Amino acid sequence: METNINPTTGGANMARRSFLRYAGAGAAAVAVFGAASCGKDYIKNPDGTYIDIGAGDVGILNYAYALEQLEAAFYLQVVATPYSGISIAETAYLTDIKDHEVLHRDFFKTALGSAAIPALEVDFSSINFSDRTAVLAAAKTFEDTGVKAYDGAGYLIQSADYLTIAGKIVSVEARHAALIANLISPGSFANPDQVDENGINRSATIAEVLAAVNPLLKKKVYAANFNYPIA
Amino acid sequence: MNLFNIIDEIQKVDPEINDRFNPRRAAIKNITSFGSKVAVAALPFALGTMFKKAYGAATTPVVDVLNFALTLEHLEAGFYNKGLSIGGFVPAGGIDAKFVSQIAADENKHVAFLKTVITQLGGTPVAPPTVDYTGGNNKGNGPFKDVFTNYTTFLTVGAAFEDTGVRAYKGQAPNLLGNQVVLTAALGIHAVEGRHASALRYLINSHKVGTTATPAIKPYIVSSASKGNDTGAGAADGNYAGEENTTQGGVNLSSLASIGVVTASFDEPLSKDEVLKLLVGSFIVTP
Numbered sequence: 001m002e003t004n005i006n007p008t009t010g011g012a013n014m015a016r017r018s019f020l021r022y023a024g025a026g027a028a029a030v031a032v033f034g035a036a037s038c039g040k041d042y043i044k045n046p047d048g049t050y051i052d053i054g055a056g057d058v059g060i061l062n063y064a065y066a067l068e069q070l071e072a073a074f075y076l077q078v079v080a081t082p083y084s085g086i087s088i089a090e091t092a093y094l095t096d097i098k099d100h101e102v103l104h105r106d107f108f109k110t111a112l113g114s115a116a117i118p119a120l121e122v123d124f125s126s127i128n129f130s131d132r133t134a135v136l137a138a139a140k141t142f143e144d145t146g147v148k149a150y151d152g153a154g155y156l157i158q159s160a161d162y163l164t165i166a167g168k169i170v171s172v173e174a175r176h177a178a179l180i181a182n183l184i185s186p187g188s189f190a191n192p193d194q195v196d197e198n199g200i201n202r203s204a205t206i207a208e209v210l211a212a213v214n215p216l217l218k219k220k221v222y223a224a225n226f227n228y229p230i231a
Numbered sequence: 232m233n234l235f236n237i238i239d240e241i242q243k244v245d246p247e248i249n250d251r252f253n254p255r256r257a258a259i260k261n262i263t264s265f266g267s268k269v270a271v272a273a274l275p276f277a278l279g280t281m282f283k284k285a286y287g288a289a290t291t292p293v294v295d296v297l298n299f300a301l302t303l304e305h306l307e308a309g310f311y312n313k314g315l316s317i318g319g320f321v322p323a324g325g326i327d328a329k330f331v332s333q334i335a336a337d338e339n340k341h342v343a344f345l346k347t348v349i350t351q352l353g354g355t356p357v358a359p360p361t362v363d364y365t366g367g368n369n370k371g372n373g374p375f376k377d378v379f380t381n382y383t384t385f386l387t388v389g390a391a392f393e394d395t396g397v398r399a400y401k402g403q404a405p406n407l408l409g410n411q412v413v414l415t416a417a418l419g420i421h422a423v424e425g426r427h428a429s430a431l432r433y434l435i436n437s438h439k440v441g442t443t444a445t446p447a448i449k450p451y452i453v454s455s456a457s458k459g460n461d462t463g464a465g466a467a468d469g470n471y472a473g474e475e476n477t478t479q480g481g482v483n484l485s486s487l488a489s490i491g492v493v494t495a496s497f498d499e500p501l502s503k504d505e506v507l508k509l510l511v512g513s514f515i516v517t518p
Binding site: 092104157160172174175177179182186189190199201 | 334340341343344397401404408410411414415416418421423425426429430433441442444449479480487495497498499500
């Protein structure tokens with residue numbers, strides 16, 4: 001029953017849709033009972049041991065907010081404790097990316113208001129911030145995951161305005177991802193690990209992304225309404 | 232630019248397309264079935280199946296639409312292919328050949344992707360259009376008249392192509408709201424355009440100041456309060472118009488960070504009409 005949750009709007013207004021959108025509504029109809037329980041805010045569990053992003057567009061925005069919190073925290077640490085041998089260009093780039101991610105974080109916090117999940121506590125003990133290779137590898141993972149996460153969750157967004165905002169951010173994340181890849185190995189900005197055989201960026205589900213980032217969080221983030229229930 | 236143009240153009244040439252689908256429950260069921268299980272790689276075949284179910288057989292309007300999208304992909308692919316075909320034009324020694332070749336390869340894949348869809352319909356993919364990469368509408372004397380003799384101009388036009396491509400895809404995303412397969416693929420192409428834009432800007436910077444000095448141009452669009460274009464190529468100002476926006480979702484972000492940071496953190500959309508009026512449109516002589 002929980003396996004096909006897809007809170008896309010149903011087919012009530014099909015006549016007004018383009019046929020390709022109409023085609024997408026079919027997938028929503030399959031799971032429309034799953035969307036019936038749509039809440040608004042994130043789920044505040046009684047003992048505060050985990051955070052659930054909630055449902056609907058607010059859930060997706062909280063998902064983005066969680067990822068941006070994580071990215072911002074990472075780059076704040078990178079800039080505060082630069083790795084040995086960092087170049088002038090790398091300092092400039094990593095500071096820029098830090099500024100962008102902090103702004104993305106603050107934007108979502110402001111836009112979500114009282115519906116926002118709380119500030120996340122990170123655990124970066126697995127990352128060696130004094131080592132260039134380790135920092136850039138982690139940065140690549142963060143950026144590539146960000147792009148795949150936005151691309152993979154885009155279809156779940158119900159509001160055209162929110163979809164546009166997500167689109168405005170994901171291309172900037174893609175710019176970051178390509179930049180970091182080029183810092184690691186020039187020319188690797190669209191390698192097969194991220195771009196498929198049709199020249200299309202790979203995408204990832206919410207469950208895949210949250211499972212990957214939770215080891216970096218003290219309080220874990222879940223998405224019961226998007227196929228990633230509390231463990 | 233392929234997928235979005237397809238949708239726009241189909242609605243133009245066939246406003247009744249929804250009606251064509253509505254009575255055909257079998258077609259609808261068929262479409263639903265590929266929603267989450269079929270890999271994005273199978274999309275050309277899925278699209279072809281949808282069109283066939285809608286029209287019975289391939290018809291001229293649909294093939295025309297797909298060919299129009301293919302025309303635009305040819306435009307981009309042809310640009311890089313031509314640059315690479317000129318002996319010694321793209322420097323072989325440094326990182327240039329690798330960067331330009333990768334971008335060309337991706338654009339050629341997009342062309343192949345569309346050709347597959349058209350062929351699946353029984354249509355004939357169009358040949359590359361007549362183009363004028365100087366932006367001079369076949370006069371060969373546009374603002375970028377040295378595009379294939381001056382490598383710096385070539386990279387500038389390429390960056391404008393990619394930055395504009397990012398904006399074009401973004402502007403069309405709401406038309407695909409809720410469509411898992413098509414929107415996800417389109418967002419995926421959109422992200423690759425972003426990767427290309429970043430890479431070309433990185434390459435331009437490497438020629439300007441090298442890869443370790445303070446960057447002269449960034450992989451993201453850093454606008455001023457009054458001007459979106461940060462490339463220094465005034466002829467491309469229109470392509471960047473609006474990038475200086477500082478308000479997102481009704482929230483004015485200029486109190487949270489500098490103008491440069493606020494504008495670089497968000498890429499702005501363009502409508503299809505806007506795209507065709509700009510640089511990209513001026514390259515196509517006869518579509």
